[in-house]
Amino acid sequence: MRIGILPIPGELVFGNSRLLKKDEDGTCYIETYVVGQGDMAEAEILELFELHYSDLKLLASSSSSSSKEDVERLETIRANIMESLGPRGPGLLSITGVPKASNLRRNLLPLARKLALLNPDHRKRIFKDHNLGSDVPLKNPERNVSSFAMQLRYEQGGELDNLKSSDQDLPDDEFKNLGNTFKELGFCMMELGLCLAQICDKAIGGQELEHSLLESCTGKGRLIHYHSILDNIVLKEAGRKSGSSRRQANRKNDLVDCITGEKKQIEHTNVDVNSDGVGLFGTHSNLWQQWHYDYGIFTVLTDPLFILSSCLLENTEKEQYTLSCDKESPSPSGHTYLQIFDPSKNKVRMVKSSPESFIIQVGESADILTKGKLRSTLHCVCRPAMSENLSRETFVMFLQPAWSKTFSMSDYPTQNCNLDGRCSGVPDDKRNLAEQDGIRLTEEIRKIIPPLSLRLKDGMTFSDFSRETTKQYYGGGGLQSNR
Template sequence: MSSCSSQPQTHVVQTVSISYTQLKDKGADLSAKIEEGFGPNGLGILSIADVPGYSSLRQNLLHLSPRLAGLSDDQKRDLEDPDSRYNFGWSHGKEKLESGKPDTLKGSFYANPVLDKPTSDPALIQRYPSYCGANIWPRSALPELEPAFKPLGKLILEVGMLLAYHCDLYAFQGMKMLEDDGLEQILRRSRCHKGRLLYYFPAKHSSCSQDGESMSSWCGWHTDHGSLTGLTRAMFKKDAVEISCPDNAAGLYVKSRSGQLVKVVYGEDEIAYQIGETTEILSRGRLCATPHCVRAPLGEAAFGVDRSTFALFMQPDCDTTKREYVKSSCRTAFCGNLRRLRINSQFRPCAYLFLLLAGFGNVLSNLFRHFYVSFSVFNLFTAFSNASTVPVIVRDEKLKFPEVVHIHQQLIPSRGSLTFGEYTEKLLDKYYHLKM
């Protein structure tokens, strides 16, 4: 019989928690808790407790996850969308692990919980397929999914908007800021929020591997590239019966600002929120994103155990409509500020440069492609470094980036600036196979 008694001791931290009653009070001063959870010395995560109706919505959706994964191959194939790089509908074995191998450990179902079809503009759909495509629901194979997915996604979005309001009060205190420039309004304008229902398949055999990859055995180390991510606590099942996690060392891990690996826990009836790289940039480092991963349970008790969870990725809109310019003096000023930020470059793939060169849409598209496609960037970076002005593509409802950041130069495209949507398509190339 195998034994995992040699597992290292786990440092466990409870998330900073804010009650829903406090959160919805716009007169409440939550800056201390926002700073504790999201600030430069925080873990980049906090949770909201006592949200009305949340517990039943969570149960309704997560119980459907094994049923979705258990549909026939033909039924799941009908839910796939290669044109969006499997970012709508069902995805399994398309994403790549840290090792570069296809990820067959989990399946995902993606949908926009607010808009079934964010736009009818064919140019935008072609340009930003991972955000502007249409939802694909299994209305015949699993009709319960859509009415369970949408309400939970909308509730997490609504609570996230309230949290974004208080984040703005903390991040921009003492600074001049137009109402439309804050995180809350940026997210309210967006059509591109994306929900992801995840199903981690049961282990086929027990494992006590303690190698370097075991910490991120269910989900590799990464930092969210968007603005704000809402998370349910995971549900574990064995033989279709809900159980507690069979391994105390398994779960969500984050890397603290000091480099310590910490397991983060929060209540079953709490919604956790994590900061993404975009918000870190827009807040000038006052709100910080944090690298995180998911560790699978080990040992005999983990055999046959599956895991279901749901994440809502809240992010700015992806399309852009006009061009502006940032003067070199601003660029120089921000370079000094950047050196004072506590940035772990290993987990800041590309967001800094692209978000400040452009609107949110092009930026993410370019990051996705970076990790699968090689291209020459030296000439553009040289021109960017020497230019007196830098072109910035933004929306009419533009994002107010502080100044230009020039790190991760290898991700700059050979020509032009980027929107967040294009940046998204490039980032997808790191985690998904290229479209044929």
């Protein structure tokens, strides 16, 4: 592609992007590099309690160990689980050593980005073949997130299809196992959530969480691609028609303007919403997904995969931008970029987990059903600083009660901050700057997130609760997606 006076290899083209090489015909290969994470310096690192899969299964089983040492060890682990998920803990933990998880994760997560950037007609065909849907508007080139969703039923676990899809007739068949891999990883994650519910029930007494999950029969899987700035440029360029020769002569300026516009959009980012959680606007200027509570029982997430891409400016008649040289990349900071807010300490904490582990976090329904013995997690997903070419891929299972499940507010601790919206402390001269900043952030969050006491009434069903929650966050009728 000819864009006037071409830069020399190694010269900055825009922001922190560098020209790798240029061909004789004018084709430019551009790479954006990652620099330090200045925006992460103030976030406290949270290294999650790690529960090995074998111990998860032992604790969830009804059989007892005959070894005194084993009994004592497992009781210590159980106590650590309840401390992590309880009112004084962060409300989440990680699970390691899950069989087959590594291969399933590695095979599925890269497909999130490929689906997001795929030709819409091709993607529609894949959706039909693999029974997928989306709960974000994929036609919107301004979106920060692409999500691909499917409902899974507990009794279908292990019943995978031998798909013979029309993808076989396409130039490549990289999506031929998409549906089965989605289901297999999803059922695996549903099992993790169900086992954790059994462990929590034993510690609390009763079988409320387990019965609530089984009564619902379903979990919702979402394969999620968090866009890099370069991804958004490609989506916008794909939607443009070939312009005039004068416009084509100014493509370099268009590219610079597009990058600048994307950065400004991040600074004033819109809320990315889904039908399983709720978000807020205004407490962070560089988020992929806004602060929110999930309102189900448990949310099970894979450790994220990061993909680094180069931008190729093709010398074609259509003058389109595409991404090339995609490669897996370690997290720039070693974190997941999942952030939680601890209201009891007025602190933002950055979640760090072991590679290829699973994270399970508590939703508001579990908080309500256990009378506050488990604590729901206020969280967001932030962007790495100065990383225009880095995308984030993850797979999430939302486990929730049946829509007809009735909530009771009797014996629920009314002093719970999430219930009445009261947060401890106000800024004063006796507190240090860090404490005052934490309190101000707490107040900002409290102003925007409707307290639980205004969204939940005694005797309300989960369906009513989810509708009222969505209504208070976003207005309108609060109707949820059926997918």
